[in-house]
Amino acid sequence: MNRILYLFAVLLAFASCKKEDKLNFEDRPEVRMNQAISELNTILTSSANGWIGTMSTEAGGGYGFYMAFDGTNQVVQMIGDMTDASATTLAPSTYRVKANAGAELIFDTYNYISLLSDPNPASFGGATGTGLKSDVEFLFERSRGDSLVLTGKKYRQVLKMVKATAAQKTAYTTGGLKTSIDKVKTFFITNKYPYIDILSGNSTIKAGITINTTNGLAAGKRITFTGVQADGATVISGVSKYGFKVDDFDLVGDGLTYNGIKFVRFAWKDATTLVVYDSAGKEYVVKNSAAPLTPLYILLGAGYNTVAIPNATTYPGWSADFIARRATAATSITRWSITTPRGALRLQGINMSFNNVTKRMVAVFDTPDGTSAFSLTFNYTYTRSDAGVFKFTLGALGGNESAIAGDLATLLAQRLNVDSFTVDYFTNPTTGALMAQFTSVEHPDFIFTGNI
């Protein structure tokens, strides 16, 4: 026993008293930190023709950039797809690389990328205080071959960069990005109802494509696929943010998932053929439909949630009967006033919101009282036949609605509350805007339109 103890003691002495002259990592912290900084600096300047980048913002859409880094002076030259000016004018600003949980690239004076994070709405829209929720500090994630991946420090959006070719550099520096953006915009103007065919089981379903090229917070710089599943009734949709590049445009983030397929990129197959690729590299040609793909009755409450009847005495797509009945109602409600002396109620727009899950429709009559907002809300449930005929049933009325409903009888009690309606697309001949047009089955001369 003693012997074992001695042996153990000797072993312990050897094992535990070894001086730790080796570092846990290969080098001292300051050396490794400087290595990380210098590694990223080297990568940034390693592309002779600069980088093409795309990234998402947390609150807004996606954006595309061209960046060329001058390491000696810490100056980056930038192009961005935010505005016509930013897409055509190369702008310099400073950058630097700093260590911070790895190497961190900081765009440390103002450039196009700063617009996305600018908290002043006057600069680039966005929300007061947070802008589009984006970063100017990016943590280095990885680089492989020609690609470089960085992650925004606060909002964790990924900035993916790929080395540009000499031809791409030339294109970017001579206004090519705007040309590319304009080409896409023109394509979607020319092709009013673009879609792709997708094989789903034994049938082919369509995905209608809508693109938003504005910089709006909630919907800007996003592309949406909407269509009906193989059952012919279930509406599905997918949305993704995208950033323009000089010769195509990328769906940023996780891409767009539609019917279980992940779409990642749009590109031009030839001068006029736009195609979209899924993550497996499969190509889908964007075609144009003569009319909207999905019958409007399927989309009401499941894609198009509101029909806004404009504030007008007459409007494209309104029948003479509707115009007369609206005018009667508008005149009739002027006998009401919430408080004198602000003045009489005035009928303005009528907003119908649909929810196809709960089968509810809410019609809100905007009836300001002088300069003060005032509205009347009528709640309906509805049924929709397979052929797309709507029948609305009026629910309980509020106090104001109950009192004033009689004045709106020409529109409600005599029509909306009792008739059945079909709905179809209507193109505003003046603006070209797509609208919804309702027609009464019982009174075919009662026809009205609203913006969807």
Place this chain on the structure above:
Amino acid sequence: MLIVVLANSCKKEDPLNVDFSQYNIDNPVANTALDKWLTTTFLDEYNIDVIYRYNRFYHGDDRDVAAVKVDKVQAQMQTVLEGFILPYRKIAGTAFIKKMVPKQFVLFGSGSYNPDNSYTLATAAAGRNITIYAVNDFNVNAPGDVVGKLKTIHHEFTHTLNQIVPMPDDFQLITKSTYLATWTTTSDATARDNGYVTPYASSQPGEDFAETVSHLLAFGQAWFDARANSSTAVGKAALKAKEASVVQYFTNMGIDFRALQMEVQNIVRNQYKYQQASFRYWMGQNLFKTMTINLEDGIYAANGISSDFATPYNTFKAAVLAYSSTQKYHLDYIQLRFESATILTVRAAFSNATTQYFGDYSFNYTVNTTSGAVTFIKVANGTGTTFNNGTLFTSSFTNTIQAYLTGKTFVADWLPSTITSANYNSYGGFYLQGTPTNNFYGLLGQTL
């Protein structure tokens, strides 16, 4: 036992020696003309580090703040230099400004937005840092912007001074009962009537003090007086008491606040050409109700008076004296009394051995607040004792003072240009359009 000893004897690894001089160096390349200018102007001269390249650390993690546009940096810092550092340097002394000036100026492009969507324009910290936000909005061609920024810098430097020399206790008691932290809900009129220069000033005494100082310096005395005059009686008294407390605070530090105010205002008036700091603007606002001219006053010996005005004045004075060999009336002064934005009474104050009398003459006048053009038009005199007194010298007045004032276009300006700080805020005058040497000026009063 042996085991325990052996186990204990094993020393832990030495602490790892990190060379912090090489650890996370953040030293941006600074080789542009701007960097050189900042270095020679601020770092070499005042040991001020101007940090304009974005660093999240300086604004805090909870805010989103945009980086500065490089082309805005020099204009902003030039304003700091000429509107803040140099006036202090001249009046308070080189040693004072080099010691007191914050050693770190940090610039950001956007405002630092508060949860209520208002935004912070600048902050001062620890007596050594001033952070200026919203520099990207700085428009060097918009005097209002420039003066607004200058006001902010003076506001922050006042905080810096307060962090080194505490603000006076008496100041904090003047409107003690009306401080309200939720200042964004306080209207400007309420703040004014309670005796504050701004709603923000009403948030707490520290901000009040800084706002009072910065408004007196950047917006000028006329602005402050107009603010006080438009307040309630209590509010006006409070504002004037705060002004006095501010002046005393600077006096205690050995700084002539009036001289400092003059230095800053000279930049604001002459270089930035800030409309709201011009005499024409305040003439248009009818802030100044009287302008009193007594050529026997020493101010005219010190600053001179143009003969174009002195000749009719002295001719009239001689005529007043000649009017009665027994009374021997002496012309004490001529006073322009701006009764309203259009009505002017010119008053001749004259006295015999015992009593002073007023002789009045009625005029209309017009002011163009943009160009400063002023015209005087003689109208029929009013009625009453003073007008009756005026008739004693009508013919002489008509040929001298009235002849000088009417039929010409004058320009309202702060005159004389050689005024000293003691009288800086209290003299103004008019010069003949196109002929600045033909002018007159007088002591300004704000009550009739």
